[in-house]
Amino acid sequence: MGLSLTVNGDHLTSTADPITPLVDVLREEFHLTGAKPVCREGFCGACMVLIDGNPTPSCLMPAALAEGCDIRTVEGLAVNGGLNPIQAALEACDAVQCGMCFPGMVVSLTHLLTTRPGATRDDIRAALTGNICRCTGYERIIEAALLALATT
Amino acid sequence: MDTPASRSVYVAPSLTSALDALDEGGAAAAPFAGGTWIMRAPIRHELLKPRYVAIGSIPELHGIKIDADAVEIGAAVTHATLAAALAELSEFNVLTAAAGRSANPAIRGMATIGGNLATTAFAAADCVPALLCLDAEVEIASRGSRERIDLEQFLTMRSTLAPGWLVQRIIVPRQERKTAHARLPLRQAGDYPTAIVSLAVSLDDVGRVQTARVAVGSVEPVARRWERLEDALVGHPLNAAKAAHAAAGLADEFTGRDSTDVPAWYRVRVLPGLVRRAAAALGS
Ligand SMILES: Cc1cc2nc3c(=O)[nH]c(=O)nc-3n(C[C@H](O)[C@H](O)[C@H](O)COP(=O)(O)OP(=O)(O)OC[C@H]3O[C@@H](n4cnc5c(N)ncnc54)[C@H](O)[C@@H]3O)c2cc1C
Ligand code: FES
Ligand code: FES
Numbered sequence: 423m424g425l426s427l428t429v430n431g432d433h434l435t436s437t438a439d440p441i442t443p444l445v446d447v448l449r450e451e452f453h454l455t456g457a458k459p460v461c462r463e464g465f466c467g468a469c470m471v472l473i474d475g476n477p478t479p480s481c482l483m484p485a486a487l488a489e490g491c492d493i494r495t496v497e498g499l500a501v502n503g504g505l506n507p508i509q510a511a512l513e514a515c516d517a518v519q520c521g522m523c524f525p526g527m528v529v530s531l532t533h534l535l536t537t538r539p540g541a542t543r544d545d546i547r548a549a550l551t552g553n554i555c556r557c558t559g560y561e562r563i564i565e566a567a568l569l570a571l572a573t574t
Numbered sequence: 575m576d577t578p579a580s581r582s583v584y585v586a587p588s589l590t591s592a593l594d595a596l597d598e599g600g601a602a603a604a605p606f607a608g609g610t611w612i613m614r615a616p617i618r619h620e621l622l623k624p625r626y627v628a629i630g631s632i633p634e635l636h637g638i639k640i641d642a643d644a645v646e647i648g649a650a651v652t653h654a655t656l657a658a659a660l661a662e663l664s665e666f667n668v669l670t671a672a673a674g675r676s677a678n679p680a681i682r683g684m685a686t687i688g689g690n691l692a693t694t695a696f697a698a699a700d701c702v703p704a705l706l707c708l709d710a711e712v713e714i715a716s717r718g719s720r721e722r723i724d725l726e727q728f729l730t731m732r733s734t735l736a737p738g739w740l741v742q743r744i745i746v747p748r749q750e751r752k753t754a755h756a757r758l759p760l761r762q763a764g765d766y767p768t769a770i771v772s773l774a775v776s777l778d779d780v781g782r783v784q785t786a787r788v789a790v791g792s793v794e795p796v797a798r799r800w801e802r803l804e805d806a807l808v809g810h811p812l813n814a815a816k817a818a819h820a821a822a823g824l825a826d827e828f829t830g831r832d833s834t835d836v837p838a839w840y841r842v843r844v845l846p847g848l849v850r851r852a853a854a855a856l857g858s
Contacts, residue, residue: 440583441622443613463614464681465764477680482613484606486583487628530680551764552678 425485429454430498440486445469447485448495456496456525467553470526471495477530479552496525499532508532511570512563519557526553531567541571583626589634589715589742592627597717597738599625605740606630607650608684610677611693635688635742643748649688649741653701654679656687667855668753668772669746672704675757678764688741691725694733697831702729703772703791704755706799708746715742729796751776751785754855756848757792760835769793769841771848775812775856783807788849793828793841802827803849812858818850 424435429452438447443462448454448471460468462481469481472494499506505513508531518524527550534541534549541549546567547560555563583606586592596603606612606626615622629635635650638659645666647656657674660666677685690701691712705725712728714721716738722745723731753774759765770791778784786807791797806820825845830838 439581441581441613441626463617464610464677467678467680470680476683478684479680482609482681482684484583484609484613484626487585487606487609487630549679552680554764 425489427485427488427493428491429493430495436485438485441484443481444471444483444485444488444493445480448480448493454495454497458522458525460522464552465554466523467526467530467550468523470529470553472529472533475533477533477552494529496528499528506532507570507574508535508567511566511573515562515566515569517558517562517566523553523555523557527555527563531563531570534567535570535574539571539574541567543568581622581624581626583628585628586632589632592629592632592740593715593717593738595625595627596740599627599737601737603627603737605688605692607686607689607692608652608681610681610685611689611696629688629740630686637743641748645746645748647687647744647746649691649743650686651688653677653682653685653687653690657682665748665751665753666708666746668707668755668774669701669704671755672700672757672770672772675755676700676767687744691728691744692732692741697795697797698766698770698792699797700755700757700767700770700791702797703770703789705744705746706789706797707753707772707774707787709787710747711745713742713745714739716740726799729798749776752856754852756851756855758844758848767792768836769844769848770797771845771852773849773852773856775807777812781811782809783812790828790845793830793845795831800824800827812853812856814850814853814858817853817858818846821846821849 424437427434436447436451445457445459457480458468459481460466464479464482469479470477471480473491530553546564584595603625604623606628635648637648639646653673657670660670690699710725751774755772757767757770759767772789774787775783776785786804788800788803790800802824828842830841832838
């Protein structure tokens with residue numbers, strides 16, 4: 423029996439084993455390669471997606487338990503085909519280096535922006551505890567989040 | 575990824591159906607709560623079970639009941655939910671900190687208190703020492719039976735529990751006491767703690783320690799109470815420097831775990847400092 427998943431509003435079916443990490447189904451069956459399996463341990467955040475609105479490492483989520491949930495990947499966060507406010511701010515602040523961590527960063531920060539419009543620098547740091555960036559030193563990412571908060 | 579087609583995940587709608595499924599599955603089945611430990615089995619070179627019974631949607635396991643005498647916590651309550659629910663109750667500061675500062679925000683929204691207590695191989699579990707110093711009890715259930723035991727007893731028997739059992743809830747008695755949780759991760763956030771000291775004390779009218787509970791986590795394979803230090807604290811005013819001094823004299827009773835990131839001696843060496851931090855957090 424296949425799994426039935428709702429990803430970025432699309433109803434998709436998967437033949438994967440039920441315990442398969444969602445990130446593998448997204449990438450290998452649905453060809454949504456934004457989420458990246460880097461540590462597969464819940465530490466790095468590169469595989470982060472929104473499940474019913476909550477940032478969730480998709481390496482730790484069995485595909486079967488995502489049935490019936492609203493799954494949003496970074497591919498589904500653009501607004502009308504354009505960048506969403508945090509994506510636009512990250513670009514404006516020239517925050518991206520290698521880009522490996524950014525799909526996860528965008529997912530976590532999109533959630534922060536929509537749920538905590540009054541977030542402070544410390545709140546942003548705390549919200550990114552589970553998103554590791556090896557390149558940037560974080561400061562420009564935090565500046566971009568502050569810019570997005572101030573302009574939305 | 576190694577995922578044989580025979581594997582299944584059953585999403586149990588109720589406690590009864592979960593217990594039935596676990597009973598029928600026997601040794602091939604196990605509860606699946608937040609999955610933050612189970613899903614990392616391949617990294618630990620462990621095999622997944624053929625059958626998981628997902629308990630995250632069971633309403634009976636999601637309650638947090640705060641009464642005058644006790645707080646009851648359903649096993650599938652997540653760390654984030656628990657920390658939010660107890661935030662205003664200062665006597666539970668130790669548990670709020672354990673649940674609210676471990677791991678990272680996304681993990682805290684998934685990992686459950688029941689999973690934290692039930693994971694035998696996980697020495698660095700934050701809620702275990704926190705609940706030990708609060709004298710918590712654990713209610714375990716299987717098809718047709720239910721038992722309430724001390725957390726200390728549960729920790730000694732959890733690896734040998736017959737298939738079919740699950741942790742249903744945790745019961746924490748309420749008392750007038752001050753509590754604190756001191757942990758040392760190698761990085762400031764998002765890391766496992768190298769060592770943990772959980773502290774709970776009650777004071778008499780003139781500020782002397784009447785009862786003390788100290789629990790140490792992550793140093794040895796299983797968290798445990800530090801009874802000799804508790805005895806040393808009782809009868810004296812709580813003083814962070816003196817508590818740390820007493821801890822330094824008694825720390826040789828611990829044999830640290832060795833690992834690639836932390837040598838065994840280091841886990842023991844930092845204990846007095848953690849005792850100092852925990853006592854200082856209580857205003858001493
Ligand atoms: C990146 C990362 C960092 C982490 N850091 C910390 C940390 O610093 N401190 C900390 O305490 N935790 C930390 N954890 C979380 C840790 O994995 C969980 O706290 C916990 O040990 C597992 O909870 P779970 O609900 O995810 O359990 P699961 O993975 O679902 O299950 C774990 C085990 O418990 C059993 N089980 C689950 N629920 C029950 C139940 N009700 N009854 C009987 N058996 C049950 C399962 O069968 C399985 O054997 C971290 C996790 C990650 C991914
Ligand atoms: S791959 Fe999922 S958190 Fe790193
Ligand atoms: S930009 Fe390279 S890891 Fe973050």
